[in-house]
Amino acid sequence: MDNSKKAAGMSISEADFRRLVSFVQSKYGIDLREKKQLITSRLSNTVKGMGFTSFTQYVDYLLKQGTGDDINALLSRLTTNYTYFMREVESFDYFYSTILPELVRAHQRDKSLSIWSAGCSSGEEPYNVSMYIMDYLGSQASQWDTRLLATDLSVEALNKARRGLYQLPDTIPAGWKKNYFVAAQGGQYTVAPKIKNNVLFRQFNLMDSIQFRRKFDLIFCRNVMIYFDQPTKDALVRRFYDATVPGGYLIISKAENLPPDTPYKRVATSIFRKK
Ligand SMILES: C[S@@+](CC[C@H](N)C(=O)[O-])C[C@H]1O[C@@H](n2cnc3c(N)ncnc32)[C@H](O)[C@@H]1O
Structure with a gap:
Protein backbone atom coordinates (compact mmCIF):
# COMPACT_ATOMS: atom_id res chain seq x y z
CA MET A 1 0.00 0.00 0.00
CA ASP A 2 1.18 3.54 -0.80
CA ASN A 3 2.54 5.01 2.45
CA SER A 4 1.14 8.42 1.62
CA LYS A 5 -2.36 7.04 2.15
CA LYS A 6 -1.69 6.39 5.85
CA ALA A 7 -2.30 9.08 8.41
CA ALA A 8 0.45 7.98 10.80
CA GLY A 9 3.94 9.18 9.90
CA MET A 10 2.54 11.34 7.11
CA SER A 11 5.01 10.45 4.44
CA ILE A 12 4.52 11.91 1.00
CA SER A 13 4.58 9.90 -2.22
CA GLU A 14 6.94 10.92 -5.02
CA ALA A 15 3.95 11.90 -7.19
CA ASP A 16 2.39 14.13 -4.49
CA PHE A 17 5.78 15.62 -3.71
CA ARG A 18 6.25 16.52 -7.37
CA ARG A 19 2.75 18.01 -7.61
CA LEU A 20 3.35 20.17 -4.54
CA VAL A 21 6.84 21.23 -5.67
CA SER A 22 5.63 22.28 -9.11
CA PHE A 23 2.59 24.14 -7.67
CA VAL A 24 4.73 26.15 -5.23
CA GLN A 25 7.46 26.74 -7.81
CA SER A 26 5.14 28.01 -10.53
CA LYS A 27 3.11 30.28 -8.27
CA TYR A 28 5.67 31.53 -5.76
CA GLY A 29 9.08 30.79 -7.30
CA ILE A 30 10.12 28.88 -4.18
CA ASP A 31 12.30 25.90 -5.04
CA LEU A 32 11.43 22.90 -2.85
CA ARG A 33 13.00 20.18 -4.99
CA GLU A 34 15.56 19.32 -2.30
CA LYS A 35 13.12 19.86 0.58
CA LYS A 36 11.15 16.63 0.84
CA GLN A 37 12.18 16.13 4.44
CA LEU A 38 11.26 19.73 5.28
CA ILE A 39 7.83 19.28 3.73
CA THR A 40 6.98 16.18 5.73
CA SER A 41 8.41 17.52 8.98
CA ARG A 42 6.88 20.99 8.77
CA LEU A 43 3.58 20.23 7.06
CA SER A 44 2.37 16.99 8.66
CA ASN A 45 0.65 18.78 11.52
CA THR A 46 -0.97 21.29 9.18
CA VAL A 47 -2.28 18.45 7.02
CA LYS A 48 -3.64 16.53 10.04
CA GLY A 49 -5.04 19.72 11.56
CA MET A 50 -7.05 20.30 8.39
CA GLY A 51 -8.63 16.86 8.84
CA PHE A 52 -6.80 15.12 6.00
CA THR A 53 -5.39 11.65 6.48
CA SER A 54 -2.82 11.80 3.69
CA PHE A 55 -0.72 14.23 1.69
CA THR A 56 -2.62 13.04 -1.40
CA GLN A 57 -5.85 14.48 -0.01
CA TYR A 58 -4.11 17.67 1.06
CA VAL A 59 -2.41 18.26 -2.30
CA ASP A 60 -5.67 17.48 -4.17
CA TYR A 61 -7.48 20.02 -2.04
CA LEU A 62 -4.79 22.68 -2.28
CA LEU A 63 -4.52 22.49 -6.05
CA LYS A 64 -8.26 22.47 -6.67
CA GLN A 65 -9.74 24.69 -3.99
CA GLY A 66 -7.03 25.96 -1.63
CA THR A 67 -7.91 29.40 -0.26
CA GLY A 68 -5.56 32.30 0.33
CA ASP A 69 -5.39 31.32 4.02
CA ASP A 70 -4.41 27.74 3.14
CA ILE A 71 -1.65 28.99 0.88
CA ASN A 72 -0.46 31.40 3.57
CA ALA A 73 -0.33 28.58 6.10
CA LEU A 74 1.63 26.42 3.66
CA LEU A 75 4.14 29.12 2.79
CA SER A 76 4.70 30.24 6.34
CA ARG A 77 5.64 26.65 7.26
CA LEU A 78 8.01 26.27 4.33
CA THR A 79 9.84 29.57 4.14
CA THR A 80 11.87 31.16 6.84
CA ASN A 81 11.03 34.65 7.98
CA TYR A 82 14.27 34.86 9.90
CA THR A 83 15.49 38.44 10.05
CA TYR A 84 16.95 40.88 12.55
CA PHE A 85 17.88 44.52 13.04
CA MET A 86 21.30 45.65 11.75
CA ARG A 87 21.59 42.57 9.51
CA GLU A 88 24.61 42.87 7.19
C1 LIG B 1 14.65 35.38 5.35
S1 LIG B 1 13.38 36.56 5.10
C2 LIG B 1 14.36 38.00 4.65
C3 LIG B 1 13.98 39.23 5.43
C4 LIG B 1 14.90 40.44 5.22
N1 LIG B 1 14.89 40.88 3.85
C5 LIG B 1 16.30 40.14 5.69
O1 LIG B 1 17.22 40.06 4.86
O2 LIG B 1 16.50 39.96 6.89
C6 LIG B 1 12.73 36.04 3.52
C7 LIG B 1 11.33 36.56 3.24
O3 LIG B 1 11.02 36.34 1.87
C8 LIG B 1 9.63 36.13 1.77
N2 LIG B 1 9.30 35.50 0.48
C9 LIG B 1 9.59 34.25 0.07
N3 LIG B 1 9.07 34.05 -1.15
C10 LIG B 1 8.46 35.20 -1.52
C11 LIG B 1 7.72 35.61 -2.67
N4 LIG B 1 7.50 34.79 -3.70
N5 LIG B 1 7.20 36.86 -2.68
C12 LIG B 1 7.40 37.70 -1.64
N6 LIG B 1 8.08 37.38 -0.53
C13 LIG B 1 8.60 36.13 -0.48
C14 LIG B 1 9.33 35.24 2.97
O4 LIG B 1 7.96 35.31 3.33
C15 LIG B 1 10.27 35.84 4.04
O5 LIG B 1 9.60 36.75 4.87
Whole structure:
Protein backbone atom coordinates (compact mmCIF):
# COMPACT_ATOMS: atom_id res chain seq x y z
CA MET A 1 0.00 0.00 0.00
CA ASP A 2 1.18 3.54 -0.80
CA ASN A 3 2.54 5.01 2.45
CA SER A 4 1.14 8.42 1.62
CA LYS A 5 -2.36 7.04 2.15
CA LYS A 6 -1.69 6.39 5.85
CA ALA A 7 -2.30 9.08 8.41
CA ALA A 8 0.45 7.98 10.80
CA GLY A 9 3.94 9.18 9.90
CA MET A 10 2.54 11.34 7.11
CA SER A 11 5.01 10.45 4.44
CA ILE A 12 4.52 11.91 1.00
CA SER A 13 4.58 9.90 -2.22
CA GLU A 14 6.94 10.92 -5.02
CA ALA A 15 3.95 11.90 -7.19
CA ASP A 16 2.39 14.13 -4.49
CA PHE A 17 5.78 15.62 -3.71
CA ARG A 18 6.25 16.52 -7.37
CA ARG A 19 2.75 18.01 -7.61
CA LEU A 20 3.35 20.17 -4.54
CA VAL A 21 6.84 21.23 -5.67
CA SER A 22 5.63 22.28 -9.11
CA PHE A 23 2.59 24.14 -7.67
CA VAL A 24 4.73 26.15 -5.23
CA GLN A 25 7.46 26.74 -7.81
CA SER A 26 5.14 28.01 -10.53
CA LYS A 27 3.11 30.28 -8.27
CA TYR A 28 5.67 31.53 -5.76
CA GLY A 29 9.08 30.79 -7.30
CA ILE A 30 10.12 28.88 -4.18
CA ASP A 31 12.30 25.90 -5.04
CA LEU A 32 11.43 22.90 -2.85
CA ARG A 33 13.00 20.18 -4.99
CA GLU A 34 15.56 19.32 -2.30
CA LYS A 35 13.12 19.86 0.58
CA LYS A 36 11.15 16.63 0.84
CA GLN A 37 12.18 16.13 4.44
CA LEU A 38 11.26 19.73 5.28
CA ILE A 39 7.83 19.28 3.73
CA THR A 40 6.98 16.18 5.73
CA SER A 41 8.41 17.52 8.98
CA ARG A 42 6.88 20.99 8.77
CA LEU A 43 3.58 20.23 7.06
CA SER A 44 2.37 16.99 8.66
CA ASN A 45 0.65 18.78 11.52
CA THR A 46 -0.97 21.29 9.18
CA VAL A 47 -2.28 18.45 7.02
CA LYS A 48 -3.64 16.53 10.04
CA GLY A 49 -5.04 19.72 11.56
CA MET A 50 -7.05 20.30 8.39
CA GLY A 51 -8.63 16.86 8.84
CA PHE A 52 -6.80 15.12 6.00
CA THR A 53 -5.39 11.65 6.48
CA SER A 54 -2.82 11.80 3.69
CA PHE A 55 -0.72 14.23 1.69
CA THR A 56 -2.62 13.04 -1.40
CA GLN A 57 -5.85 14.48 -0.01
CA TYR A 58 -4.11 17.67 1.06
CA VAL A 59 -2.41 18.26 -2.30
CA ASP A 60 -5.67 17.48 -4.17
CA TYR A 61 -7.48 20.02 -2.04
CA LEU A 62 -4.79 22.68 -2.28
CA LEU A 63 -4.52 22.49 -6.05
CA LYS A 64 -8.26 22.47 -6.67
CA GLN A 65 -9.74 24.69 -3.99
CA GLY A 66 -7.03 25.96 -1.63
CA THR A 67 -7.91 29.40 -0.26
CA GLY A 68 -5.56 32.30 0.33
CA ASP A 69 -5.39 31.32 4.02
CA ASP A 70 -4.41 27.74 3.14
CA ILE A 71 -1.65 28.99 0.88
CA ASN A 72 -0.46 31.40 3.57
CA ALA A 73 -0.33 28.58 6.10
CA LEU A 74 1.63 26.42 3.66
CA LEU A 75 4.14 29.12 2.79
CA SER A 76 4.70 30.24 6.34
CA ARG A 77 5.64 26.65 7.26
CA LEU A 78 8.01 26.27 4.33
CA THR A 79 9.84 29.57 4.14
CA THR A 80 11.87 31.16 6.84
CA ASN A 81 11.03 34.65 7.98
CA TYR A 82 14.27 34.86 9.90
CA THR A 83 15.49 38.44 10.05
CA TYR A 84 16.95 40.88 12.55
CA PHE A 85 17.88 44.52 13.04
CA MET A 86 21.30 45.65 11.75
CA ARG A 87 21.59 42.57 9.51
CA GLU A 88 24.61 42.87 7.19
CA VAL A 89 25.32 46.29 8.57
CA GLU A 90 28.02 46.98 5.92
CA SER A 91 25.22 47.41 3.37
CA PHE A 92 23.43 49.87 5.65
CA ASP A 93 26.76 51.74 6.08
CA TYR A 94 27.10 52.04 2.30
CA PHE A 95 23.49 53.15 2.07
CA TYR A 96 24.05 55.85 4.71
CA SER A 97 27.44 57.10 3.51
CA THR A 98 27.07 56.88 -0.29
CA ILE A 99 23.56 56.19 -1.56
CA LEU A 100 21.54 58.40 0.75
CA PRO A 101 23.63 61.58 0.21
CA GLU A 102 23.28 61.01 -3.54
CA LEU A 103 19.53 60.51 -3.35
CA VAL A 104 19.06 63.55 -1.15
CA ARG A 105 21.01 65.66 -3.66
CA ALA A 106 19.06 64.22 -6.60
CA HIS A 107 15.70 64.82 -4.92
CA GLN A 108 16.30 68.35 -3.63
CA ARG A 109 13.33 69.59 -5.66
CA ASP A 110 10.63 66.95 -5.11
CA LYS A 111 11.92 66.00 -1.63
CA SER A 112 10.68 62.47 -2.04
CA LEU A 113 12.58 59.17 -1.86
CA SER A 114 11.41 55.95 -3.44
CA ILE A 115 12.73 52.90 -1.60
CA TRP A 116 11.35 49.35 -1.49
CA SER A 117 12.12 46.57 0.94
CA ALA A 118 11.07 43.51 -1.09
CA GLY A 119 10.69 40.46 1.17
CA CYS A 120 10.62 42.55 4.35
CA SER A 121 9.49 39.68 6.63
CA SER A 122 8.57 40.98 10.09
CA GLY A 123 9.69 44.55 9.38
CA GLU A 124 13.13 44.90 10.91
CA GLU A 125 14.76 45.74 7.56
CA PRO A 126 12.46 48.58 6.42
CA TYR A 127 12.27 50.03 9.94
CA ASN A 128 16.05 49.92 10.05
CA VAL A 129 16.29 51.75 6.71
CA SER A 130 13.84 54.33 7.97
CA MET A 131 15.99 54.95 11.06
CA TYR A 132 19.04 55.61 8.88
CA ILE A 133 17.02 58.05 6.78
CA MET A 134 15.74 59.90 9.86
CA ASP A 135 19.27 60.11 11.25
CA TYR A 136 20.58 61.45 7.98
CA LEU A 137 17.89 64.05 7.40
CA GLY A 138 17.66 65.11 11.05
CA SER A 139 15.55 68.24 11.45
CA GLN A 140 14.98 68.37 7.65
CA ALA A 141 13.05 65.06 7.73
CA SER A 142 9.65 66.71 8.15
CA GLN A 143 10.10 68.46 4.78
CA TRP A 144 10.61 65.14 2.99
CA ASP A 145 8.37 62.29 1.93
CA THR A 146 10.51 59.46 3.22
CA ARG A 147 7.88 56.73 3.15
CA LEU A 148 9.19 53.31 2.22
CA LEU A 149 7.30 50.46 0.59
CA ALA A 150 7.78 47.14 2.40
CA THR A 151 6.28 43.94 0.97
CA ASP A 152 6.19 40.27 1.76
CA LEU A 153 4.21 37.21 0.76
CA SER A 154 3.61 36.11 4.33
CA VAL A 155 0.56 37.60 6.04
CA GLU A 156 1.82 36.39 9.42
CA ALA A 157 5.13 38.20 8.94
CA LEU A 158 3.35 41.36 7.79
CA ASN A 159 1.07 41.32 10.83
CA LYS A 160 4.11 41.12 13.06
CA ALA A 161 5.73 43.94 11.09
CA ARG A 162 2.69 46.18 11.49
CA ARG A 163 2.62 45.48 15.23
CA GLY A 164 6.28 46.56 15.39
CA LEU A 165 6.98 44.94 18.74
CA TYR A 166 10.49 43.52 19.15
CA GLN A 167 13.09 42.20 21.51
CA LEU A 168 15.98 44.47 20.55
CA PRO A 169 19.49 43.13 19.99
CA ASP A 170 22.50 44.83 21.62
CA THR A 171 23.64 45.96 18.17
CA ILE A 172 20.93 48.65 18.08
CA PRO A 173 22.66 51.96 18.87
CA ALA A 174 21.62 53.31 22.27
CA GLY A 175 20.52 56.62 20.71
CA TRP A 176 18.16 54.78 18.36
CA LYS A 177 16.67 52.80 21.20
CA LYS A 178 15.86 56.11 22.84
CA ASN A 179 14.68 58.03 19.75
CA TYR A 180 13.05 55.42 17.58
CA PHE A 181 11.48 52.96 20.05
CA VAL A 182 9.07 53.06 22.96
CA ALA A 183 9.63 50.64 25.85
CA ALA A 184 6.86 48.04 26.13
CA GLN A 185 6.20 45.19 28.55
CA GLY A 186 8.57 42.30 29.19
CA GLY A 187 11.70 44.12 28.04
CA GLN A 188 10.31 44.52 24.53
CA TYR A 189 10.15 47.70 22.47
CA THR A 190 7.63 49.08 19.97
CA VAL A 191 8.78 51.06 16.97
CA ALA A 192 8.01 54.75 17.57
CA PRO A 193 5.19 56.28 15.47
CA LYS A 194 7.54 58.54 13.49
CA ILE A 195 9.28 55.41 12.14
CA LYS A 196 6.19 53.21 11.95
CA ASN A 197 4.23 55.76 9.93
CA ASN A 198 7.09 55.90 7.52
CA VAL A 199 6.75 52.31 6.32
CA LEU A 200 3.86 51.13 4.16
CA PHE A 201 3.44 47.37 4.47
CA ARG A 202 1.72 45.50 1.64
CA GLN A 203 1.34 41.86 0.68
CA PHE A 204 3.06 41.22 -2.63
CA ASN A 205 4.19 38.06 -4.38
CA LEU A 206 7.54 38.68 -6.05
CA MET A 207 6.48 36.33 -8.84
CA ASP A 208 3.95 38.94 -9.98
CA SER A 209 4.63 41.77 -12.36
CA ILE A 210 5.86 44.91 -10.63
CA GLN A 211 3.40 47.72 -11.16
CA PHE A 212 3.88 50.26 -8.43
CA ARG A 213 3.13 53.92 -8.98
CA ARG A 214 6.76 55.02 -9.13
CA LYS A 215 10.06 53.56 -10.14
CA PHE A 216 12.46 52.98 -7.27
CA ASP A 217 15.67 54.77 -6.37
CA LEU A 218 16.66 51.74 -4.34
CA ILE A 219 15.40 48.20 -3.84
CA PHE A 220 16.47 46.04 -0.91
CA CYS A 221 15.87 42.37 -1.67
CA ARG A 222 18.03 40.50 0.80
CA ASN A 223 17.87 36.82 1.72
CA VAL A 224 14.78 36.24 -0.41
CA MET A 225 16.12 35.00 -3.73
CA ILE A 226 17.95 32.18 -1.93
CA TYR A 227 14.65 30.28 -2.07
CA PHE A 228 14.20 30.69 -5.81
CA ASP A 229 15.52 28.60 -8.68
CA GLN A 230 17.84 30.29 -11.19
CA PRO A 231 15.29 31.16 -13.93
CA THR A 232 12.97 32.66 -11.28
CA LYS A 233 15.84 34.70 -9.81
CA ASP A 234 16.97 35.92 -13.23
CA ALA A 235 13.45 36.98 -14.20
CA LEU A 236 12.94 38.78 -10.87
CA VAL A 237 16.24 40.66 -11.21
CA ARG A 238 15.14 41.79 -14.69
CA ARG A 239 11.83 43.02 -13.25
CA PHE A 240 13.71 44.86 -10.48
CA TYR A 241 15.92 46.46 -13.13
CA ASP A 242 12.90 47.69 -15.09
CA ALA A 243 11.28 49.00 -11.91
CA THR A 244 14.38 51.07 -10.99
CA VAL A 245 15.23 54.61 -12.11
CA PRO A 246 18.46 55.03 -14.12
CA GLY A 247 21.33 55.20 -11.62
CA GLY A 248 19.17 53.48 -8.98
CA TYR A 249 20.37 50.66 -6.75
CA LEU A 250 19.66 47.04 -5.83
CA ILE A 251 20.94 45.65 -2.53
CA ILE A 252 21.03 41.89 -2.07
CA SER A 253 22.65 39.81 0.68
CA LYS A 254 26.13 38.35 0.95
CA ALA A 255 24.61 34.90 0.54
CA GLU A 256 23.34 35.80 -2.93
CA ASN A 257 24.70 36.89 -6.28
CA LEU A 258 23.45 38.25 -9.57
CA PRO A 259 24.02 36.37 -12.84
CA PRO A 260 27.30 37.32 -14.61
CA ASP A 261 25.41 38.83 -17.55
CA THR A 262 23.31 41.12 -15.33
CA PRO A 263 22.85 44.64 -16.70
CA TYR A 264 23.51 45.98 -13.19
CA LYS A 265 26.98 47.25 -12.34
CA ARG A 266 28.39 45.98 -9.03
CA VAL A 267 29.51 48.96 -6.93
CA ALA A 268 30.25 47.26 -3.59
CA THR A 269 29.72 43.87 -1.94
CA SER A 270 26.04 42.93 -2.50
CA ILE A 271 25.29 46.39 -3.98
CA PHE A 272 24.43 46.93 -7.63
CA ARG A 273 23.59 49.96 -9.70
CA LYS A 274 21.48 50.46 -12.79
CA LYS A 275 23.54 52.06 -15.57
C1 LIG B 1 14.65 35.38 5.35
S1 LIG B 1 13.38 36.56 5.10
C2 LIG B 1 14.36 38.00 4.65
C3 LIG B 1 13.98 39.23 5.43
C4 LIG B 1 14.90 40.44 5.22
N1 LIG B 1 14.89 40.88 3.85
C5 LIG B 1 16.30 40.14 5.69
O1 LIG B 1 17.22 40.06 4.86
O2 LIG B 1 16.50 39.96 6.89
C6 LIG B 1 12.73 36.04 3.52
C7 LIG B 1 11.33 36.56 3.24
O3 LIG B 1 11.02 36.34 1.87
C8 LIG B 1 9.63 36.13 1.77
N2 LIG B 1 9.30 35.50 0.48
C9 LIG B 1 9.59 34.25 0.07
N3 LIG B 1 9.07 34.05 -1.15
C10 LIG B 1 8.46 35.20 -1.52
C11 LIG B 1 7.72 35.61 -2.67
N4 LIG B 1 7.50 34.79 -3.70
N5 LIG B 1 7.20 36.86 -2.68
C12 LIG B 1 7.40 37.70 -1.64
N6 LIG B 1 8.08 37.38 -0.53
C13 LIG B 1 8.60 36.13 -0.48
C14 LIG B 1 9.33 35.24 2.97
O4 LIG B 1 7.96 35.31 3.33
C15 LIG B 1 10.27 35.84 4.04
O5 LIG B 1 9.60 36.75 4.87
